[in-house]
Amino acid sequence: MPIRILPPQLANQIAAGEVVERPASVVKELVENSLDAGADHIEIEIEKGGSKLIRVRDNGSGIAEQELVLALSRHATSKITDLNDLEAICSLGFRGEALASISSVSRLTLTSKTAGQSAAWQASAEGRDMQVEVRPAAHPDGTSIEVLDLFFNTPARRKFLRTDKTEFGHIDELVKRLALSRYDVSWLLSHNGQQVRRLKAALTQDQRQKRVAALCGRVFADHAAFIENQYGDVKIWGWLVHPQACSAQLHCQYSYVNGRMMRDKLLNHAIRQAYGDTLAPDQQPAFVLYLELEPRQVDVNVHPAKHEVRFHQARLIHDFVVSALTDALTQLTPASRAVSQP
Ligand code: ADP
Numbered sequence: 001m002p003i004r005i006l007p008p009q010l011a012n013q014i015a016a017g018e019v020v021e022r023p024a025s026v027v028k029e030l031v032e033n034s035l036d037a038g039a040d041h042i043e044i045e046i047e048k049g050g051s052k053l054i055r056v057r058d059n060g061s062g063i064a065e066q067e068l069v070l071a072l073s074r075h076a077t078s079k080i081t082d083l084n085d086l087e088a089i090c091s092l093g094f095r096g097e098a099l100a101s102i103s104s105v106s107r108l109t110l111t112s113k114t115a116g117q118s119a120a121w122q123a124s125a126e127g128r129d130m131q132v133e134v135r136p137a138a139h140p141d142g143t144s145i146e147v148l149d150l151f152f153n154t155p156a157r158r159k160f161l162r163t164d165k166t167e168f169g170h171i172d173e174l175v176k177r178l179a180l181s182r183y184d185v186s187w188l189l190s191h192n193g194q195q196v197r198r199l200k201a202a203l204t205q206d207q208r209q210k211r212v213a214a215l216c217g218r219v220f221a222d223h224a225a226f227i228e229n230q231y232g233d234v235k236i237w238g239w240l241v242h243p244q245a246c247s248a249q250l251h252c253q254y255s256y257v258n259g260r261m262m263r264d265k266l267l268n269h270a271i272r273q274a275y276g277d278t279l280a281p282d283q284q285p286a287f288v289l290y291l292e293l294e295p296r297q298v299d300v301n302v303h304p305a306k307h308e309v310r311f312h313q314a315r316l317i318h319d320f321v322v323s324a325l326t327d328a329l330t331q332l333t334p335a336s337r338a339v340s341q342p
């Protein structure tokens with residue numbers, strides 16, 4: 001076969017393979033865009049576990065009419081311009097691929113209005129060439145993205161979708177993680193027309209603790225204590241559960257690096273080490289923890305789905321987390337009831 005350039009839709013579908021694993025991955029990308037756009041209210045509507053409909057609506061900055069075509073194009077982003085930006089990244093997105101990828105494996109419609117525009121516009125990309133069509137629409141300031149029939153044109157992917165209940169379970173878990181990353185944002189999640197989660201913005205410490213209790217459950221809330229520690233520019237804060245209250249059922253392990261949710265090996269290792277032999281083999285640590293450091297000290301461009309980071313001073317971060325958490329744990333009593341508020 002001669003060498004040829006792939007048609008845009010096919011190239012985007014291949015890229016989608018890396019980031020769009022299931023409906024929850026679409027929700028993650030769309031919500032991260034809303035957060036990057038400065039939204040403080042985000043509504044997520046799901047039908048049939050996301051295989052029929054995923055709609056994310058925000059009150060963020062919106063996308064200008066003349067940028068709608070770019071927003072749907074691959075390698076088009078408003079978040080970085082050069083390598084220097086990438087090395088000190090503060091936004092959740094930067095690859096400029098999500099909308100193009102999702103739109104190549106679904107029927108995606110983007111509707112948006114910026115505060116400076118008098119009317120809203122809608123765009124969708126179709127066919128092999130992903131030609132974008134733009135038309136007038138009605139929408140308040142902000143953006144709505146509607147994703148219909150995910151994987152309708154990639155049957156091999158569609159086959160891997162689990163039951164609606166399972167797929168929605170993944171979405172709900174993801175929304176929990178995201179809601180724990182941004183207390184200042186209010187959230188609404190519904191499935192098949194039923195409201196599943198409604199979280200008001202949590203601005204005070206008391207309201208934050210209530211959000212943690214609502215998302216992590218009573219047992220976590222009853223046994224978790226608030227902790228905070230800092231070493232130079234590195235800071236850790238959040239909630240930790242006393243070892244005696246950790247059980248296999250209490251499954252609550254959420255960690256964030258600079259506001260980005262993570263399943264980071266180094267961090268998990270440090271947390272586990274801080275708990276040490278206070279935990280029996282069948283016990284798991286339970287925590288909601290936030291690590292904050294200079295953006296330049298972490299590399300987030302490690303994996304397309306951005307689940308992992310690389311710390312430039314890995315050893316230092318690891319040891320700081322171990323010592324901060326060990327200190328905190330020695331001061332906890334099994335009944336530290338810092339989260340639960342009457
Ligand atoms: P990335 O987030 O990596 O930049 P995306 O494909 O997810 O790439 O989005 C492309 C661009 O579209 C973004 O850089 C941003 O400018 C714009 N965009 C996407 N979603 C929104 C949104 N909800 N509100 C405002 N702008 C958005």
Ligand code: MG
Pocket residue numbers: 029032033092093094096098099
């Ligand atoms: Mg994005």
